[in-house]
Amino acid sequence: MMSMIFSAGLGTRFKPWTDSHPKALALVNGKSLLQRNIEYLQQYGIIDVVVNVHHFPKQIIDAIKKNKGWGSNIIISDESRDVLETGGGLMKARALLENKESFFSLNVDILTNLNLNKLMAFHQQHKPLITFGVTNRKSSRVLLFDDDNRLCGWKNVQTGQEKIAINKPNLIEKAYSCVVIYQPEVFSLIKQTGKFSIIDSYLDLAAEHVIAGYDHSGDYLVDVGKPESVAVAEKLFP
Numbered sequence: 001m002m003s004m005i006f007s008a009g010l011g012t013r014f015k016p017w018t019d020s021h022p023k024a025l026a027l028v029n030g031k032s033l034l035q036r037n038i039e040y041l042q043q044y045g046i047i048d049v050v051v052n053v054h055h056f057p058k059q060i061i062d063a064i065k066k067n068k069g070w071g072s073n074i075i076i077s078d079e080s081r082d083v084l085e086t087g088g089g090l091m092k093a094r095a096l097l098e099n100k101e102s103f104f105s106l107n108v109d110i111l112t113n114l115n116l117n118k119l120m121a122f123h124q125q126h127k128p129l130i131t132f133g134v135t136n137r138k139s140s141r142v143l144l145f146d147d148d149n150r151l152c153g154w155k156n157v158q159t160g161q162e163k164i165a166i167n168k169p170n171l172i173e174k175a176y177s178c179v180v181i182y183q184p185e186v187f188s189l190i191k192q193t194g195k196f197s198i199i200d201s202y203l204d205l206a207a208e209h210v211i212a213g214y215d216h217s218g219d220y221l222v223d224v225g226k227p228e229s230v231a232v233a234e235k236l237f238p
Helices: 033-042 057-066 085-092 116-126 198-205 229-236
Strands: 002-006 048-053 073-078 103-107 110-112 130-135 141-145 151-156 162-164 172-182 211-215 221-223
Touching: 002 033, 002 085, 033 048, 033 057, 033 103, 033 110, 048 057, 057 073, 085 103, 085 198, 110 172, 116 130, 116 172, 116 211, 151 198, 151 211, 221 229
Parallel strands: 002 048, 002 103, 048 073, 130 211
Antiparallel strands: 103 172, 110 221, 130 172, 141 151, 141 172, 151 162
16 A cells, blocks of 8 residues: 655745755654654555655655665655645646555644554445545634535634535534545546645535545644644654
8 A cells, every 4th residue: 555745835834944944854853754654654554655845855855865765665756846735746646656556645744643544444444435534623624524424515614614515404523634545546536737735626526426534533633834833743752
């Protein structure tokens, strides 16, 4: 099984580090975010990993080469010309990921101890097109689910803006964990091109294809999006 780690972002919330470094190489207890996520995947036997790069790409490539992929087989998806966000980045890496097997994706700035075996078991049991981790933590933007954990929409909690794919009453708000399993046919179904968020594709596909949320509330999860979040992560991830 393969995975993709999204590592191409500009890291604007993580300044001043990202003025001269990629956020993927920011340290938590002496290990970079990228190394930590590669080692996280290794716990579940996943050693074939696509890493996309854009912001200070040479630093990421050099770190991977210097550390021999931290024991994994790392394939670079080069977005150095244009950053494509998560959806565009996934489609750019299509040729590297597309085969007959399902595959994972992670965001490099998310640290979690979500059990990928349990996530995969849920995915295999319910057989959706896409499954991703969600929790009941507070977030400014949430995904909306029905009682069967099927994705029905998206909401900006601060503005009240909603995007509804399946109109049902009493939808349940949950926060996206950025740990995802895709079926390989997703590539032929995504209509967006160029630079776009994968959330746009989820909402576009949700009406005709089952997209499921796996609730892992209670697990550790830290969005290391700002410098002050490093201290939080260091308490949970030694």
